[in-house]
Amino acid sequence: MRITAFTQLILVLAVTAWVFLLPVPMVATILALELVLLLYIKHDRMTMAAIGALTVFTGMMIVLQLLFGSSLYVSLTGGLRMFVMTTAFLCLLAATKIQDIAQALVEKFHLPCEYAFMLTTALRFVPDFLTDSQTTLDAQSCRGYSNRGNVLKRLYSYLAVVKPLVMRAVAKSDTLALSMELKGFGANTYKNMAPQSLGLLDYVVLMLIVLMSCYPWWHKMF
Amino acid sequence: MIEAQAVNFAYRRGEPVIFDISCTIQDGEFVALLGHNGSGKTTLSRLFMALDHPRSGQVLVDGNDIAKLEPADLSVKVGYVFQNPDLQILEDTVFDEVAYGLKCKKMTEGIIKKQVADALTAMGLEDLVDAYPRALSFGQKRRLGVAAALALQPRTLILDEITNGQDEQEKEDMMAYLRKLNEEKKITIILITHDMNIARKFTKRVLVLNDGNLVFDGATHDLFDGKNNIEQWGLKQPVLSKLGAQLGLEALTPEEFCQKVELKAGDSK
Numbered sequence: 001m002r003i004t005a006f007t008q009l010i011l012v013l014a015v016t017a018w019v020f021l022l023p024v025p026m027v028a029t030i031l032a033l034e035l036v037l038l039l040y041i042k043h044d045r046m047t048m049a050a051i052g053a054l055t056v057f058t059g060m061m062i063v064l065q066l067l068f069g070s071s072l073y074v075s076l077t078g079g080l081r082m083f084v085m086t087t088a089f090l091c092l093l094a095a096t097k098i099q100d101i102a103q104a105l106v107e108k109f110h111l112p113c114e115y116a117f118m119l120t121t122a123l124r125f126v127p128d129f130l131t132d133s134q135t136t137l138d139a140q141s142c143r144g145y146s147n148r149g150n151v152l153k154r155l156y157s158y159l160a161v162v163k164p165l166v167m168r169a170v171a172k173s174d175t176l177a178l179s180m181e182l183k184g185f186g187a188n189t190y191k192n193m194a195p196q197s198l199g200l201l202d203y204v205v206l207m208l209i210v211l212m213s214c215y216p217w218w219h220k221m222f
Numbered sequence: 223m224i225e226a227q228a229v230n231f232a233y234r235r236g237e238p239v240i241f242d243i244s245c246t247i248q249d250g251e252f253v254a255l256l257g258h259n260g261s262g263k264t265t266l267s268r269l270f271m272a273l274d275h276p277r278s279g280q281v282l283v284d285g286n287d288i289a290k291l292e293p294a295d296l297s298v299k300v301g302y303v304f305q306n307p308d309l310q311i312l313e314d315t316v317f318d319e320v321a322y323g324l325k326c327k328k329m330t331e332g333i334i335k336k337q338v339a340d341a342l343t344a345m346g347l348e349d350l351v352d353a354y355p356r357a358l359s360f361g362q363k364r365r366l367g368v369a370a371a372l373a374l375q376p377r378t379l380i381l382d383e384i385t386n387g388q389d390e391q392e393k394e395d396m397m398a399y400l401r402k403l404n405e406e407k408k409i410t411i412i413l414i415t416h417d418m419n420i421a422r423k424f425t426k427r428v429l430v431l432n433d434g435n436l437v438f439d440g441a442t443h444d445l446f447d448g449k450n451n452i453e454q455w456g457l458k459q460p461v462l463s464k465l466g467a468q469l470g471l472e473a474l475t476p477e478e479f480c481q482k483v484e485l486k487a488g489d490s491k
Binding site for chain 2: 045132135136138139140141142143144145146157160163164165167168171
């Protein structure tokens with residue numbers, strides 16, 4: 001029994017709101033639950049790398065906030081909020097097919113299918129882009145490119161990798177646009193896919209979301 | 223000279239893909255690296271260029287272990303041309319594109335001009351020196367890739383599927399340029415290919431990989447003489463080889479084959 005993409009999207013949106021509505025200990029608990037869930041859904045190298053990269057990014061954000069004069073508490077809670085929101089999104093991506101997300105966006109949120117397609121395409125291109133960037137890096141290394149020297153030199157020389165990649169991405173998107181046009185994109189929609197109907201578990205989760213979202217009010221009442 | 227000594231390799235946290243391969247490629251050889259998809263051809267060639275390093279065993283270039291080297295360090299000894307030329311085109315003119323590696327090596331203006339001119343001439347691109355590289359035909363882009371590697375004057379060229387996506391004439395042109403480099407400049411050529419006809423016609427030696435194992439290392443005509451069951455390694459015997467094996471003839475081109483058939487027919491009369 002699984003919850004549908006629609007409920008998962010609502011849950012992610014709710015988590016995004018909860019990080020601002022709920023007290024810090026509860027947000028930290030949500031983070032712990034998210035991490036357990038994420039590792040339960042997908043326990044592989046990519047997931048670990050994503051968590052690692054996110055930790056580094058959060059650390060950098062906290063340091064930057066401290067450098068610009070925020071207090072330690074504000075910096076830490078800011079970092080925690082960002083971490084929780086991003087991990088929720090990671091859980092969504094790990095648990096759901098991109099096509100299901102797109103279908104839910106079109107069917108339930110009435111997002112124009114062009115925008116839903118844009119989202120799925122962007123996400124689908126990420127692994128391709130990573131592969132291309134590694135190949136370009138290798139190809140340029142074989143011609144003498146080396147990522148040595150000070151930071152400025154390294155940044156400048158990295159243009160040798162970025163430029164072919166951008167040109168390639170533009171060419172790819174051009175080809176994709178053309179092939180989509182040839183297939184009559186726009187005339188068809190996601191309606192040919194089986195509709196996603198909500199089950200009992202979805203309603204239970206949605207109820208819990210409403211309850212949790214009302215926490216600031218019922219906390220005051222009791 | 224490139225030497226692999228009992229090389230084993232696995233991608234990070236993956237299954238092993240190269241098993242205990244030992245081979246030596248001498249200076250001036252024209253070698254084909256054959257095998258079905260996923261047999262380990264490209265992986266082995268990446269080890270030759272220090273793009274990856276073996277889990278165990280050694281790769282030696284000119285007698286030196288390359289375990290601690292980066293591809294950029296090796297680029298003056300070994301040139302590597304990737305399959306997709308679009309992923310490496312950087313500059314706005316053919317000249318600058320070929321000069322990129324030399325500029326990375328901080329060569330003087332005079333040397334850059336000379337070596338770029340030599341490389342472009344060697345690959346028949348001297349008339350396109352000011353052309354926009356992305357506007358070239360696919361075959362020309364592939365030759366540009368070879369010229370860019372050649373500008374650094376390496377003694378060995380590793381070419382990954384260099385004839386892919388080209389028409390027959392472009393393939394012939396490319397191979398003619400490579401043969402010339404091999405014969406006149408004594409540059410070692412390692413050709414990774416699926417094209418049995420190209421391998422048969424142009425190379426002298428063949429290394430066949432099957433599921434990460436080196437299963438054949440010998441003369442090209444020995445591989446295609448009909449005595450080896452090369453289908454078991456996912457390869458296909460060229461038609462001319464099949465016919466030759468049936469008739470007991472050896473010929474590189476259809477014309478040569480016809481001549482030999484006529485001669486044989488004449489002898490039998």
